[in-house]
Amino acid sequence: MTARKKGTKEEPYDVVIVGARCAGAPLGMLLARRGYSVEIVDRNAAGADTLSTHWIRWPGVQRLRAWGLVTELEKTGCPPIVQACLDFEGRVLSGGPRAGGIEAATYAPRRTVLDALLVAEARASGARLRERFAVTGLIVTGGRVAGVRGVGPDGPADLHARVVVGADGRNSTVARLVESPAVEDRGILARSLYGYWSGIGEPGIRVVFRGRRGISLWPTHDGLTVVSLVFPPDQAPGRGPAALTEFYTSCLREVPEVGRALADADLVSPARAAAVRNARRRAHGPGWVLAGDAGHHKDPVSAQGISDAFADADGLADALDTGLSGAAGLDQALARHTATRDAHRLGTFAYTCEQAELRPFGADFLADLTRTAADEQAVEAFLNTFVGCDAPADAAWLGDSH
Structure with a gap:
């Protein structure tokens, strides 16, 4: 040294x-x-x-814990996330991920x-x-x-x-x-828009895929929720901040489940764009x-x-x-x-x-999800893999989804 x-x-x-x-x-x-x-x-x-997107998956939380920083993060008012709801074209898997039999809290800090x-x-x-x-x-x-x-x-x-x-x-x-x-x-395969909303009150993560769009809600600091919209590059919104925000909010409200979550909520930030x-x-x-x-x-x-x-x-x-x-x-x-x-x-x-690429989900994958949703243990295993509590046998853990 x-x-x-x-x-x-x-x-x-x-x-x-x-x-x-x-x-x-x-x-x-x-x-x-x-x-x-x-x-x-x-x-x-x-x-x-x-x-x-703010979200720290379970492996990242475990590193924060090893570094002695989870308690410090919680002191900032960052809410622990202990529930997840995943919705693939109306096939819904929801519950509380667990690691080693205990509640697996993740975080989405500002x-x-x-x-x-x-x-x-x-x-x-x-x-x-x-x-x-x-x-x-x-x-x-x-x-x-x-x-x-x-x-x-x-x-x-x-x-x-x-x-x-x-x-x-x-x-x-x-x-x-x-x-x-x-x-x-x-190259760039998708585009994203982000915004902060007040008044949503969702207790955990909500991820919704509809058509060629993905929507995620993540509770964060100050009672806010960061809401992301992912969409194909060919669905470009109009020019200017107003057109960007209009495209963002209209896409969110087109999905009934998301629209209900946003019914009493307010967008408190401009929509911000990313293309990675x-x-x-x-x-x-x-x-x-x-x-x-x-x-x-x-x-x-x-x-x-x-x-x-x-x-x-x-x-x-x-x-x-x-x-x-x-x-x-x-x-x-x-x-x-x-x-x-x-x-x-x-x-x-x-x-x-x-x-x-946001291609439509395959019929076999959606049928598998329907069967999974009817099995409590299978739902927990799916959610555990989603948050990273259980390492998937294959990194493409959703399988042949398209």
Whole structure:
């Protein structure tokens, strides 16, 4: 480990992390807890809002619990979600997911709260943070990335490091600067609209698929519910904020079950749009590695992003510890980490792309759902897999749904 000097010339950081959200902030926390010198930089202020489905699936909640942060999240007023209702063309499965025989609570926090909480814990663990710091270039020595150059409120700065981590999202500056190639690119398969509603009062998650549209309701902070609409790119709304909101609200109210949930509710935010490419990049090279959406991003229809980012932070912290401590070669440790991560994600990536195409559900799948709905144990097993309590035998856990 490299200690920071207090003199005029400092030693390099062990790690500079670009991006202070759901991959970068917990990675900085985990490395700082192990005694490494870490600088996290972000072009925004900590806890700035961002488009997100918000949901943390059960594996992500378990990581928060291992990090000692579930209680802290609950203290922010984030409601635990213990009920789920899944509706596939009128075939409804509802109940309370359970893990090991106990209630499995998940959460859908506002990103303004979650990201700020993660950053605060990283700082408390010893990581440093530079907010509103835009990375403009890389420091390269002997063919290896050895730091970043950027500009912040205090002017330009060079930050030297043994490793640079790009945790700066699907439009990653680090990925662009190292010219990381795409290893798979399925393009934009769906579009999404999000809004915050007051007065819904749903006790849990509601997911509804009708035709070629998917609607999700997730209770979040301040008594609000984030409601997402996923639809094919060829169903483009009109131009301008008013047309966007009209398309969003009319699509929601066209579904009777959703319309009833929204009957006494108010949309308290503009509808916000997202269109996400489904793509994977080469995620490591000499002196650099990508984490979270920077290396692997997919449509939000499967709501995997936050939980995947947490998994990246955990696995990458172990790999960096192995390489930085000298237990193994750094490049070899990062190569093993990214290969393992990519292998684990391939099934989910393929499944997400399939679901994002929003093709009609097959008759056999709908018949299976009808049989499942009549069996209490089968319903619980289905819901457990949906929230991530039970690992599916196949990553495409909905089976041959189309």
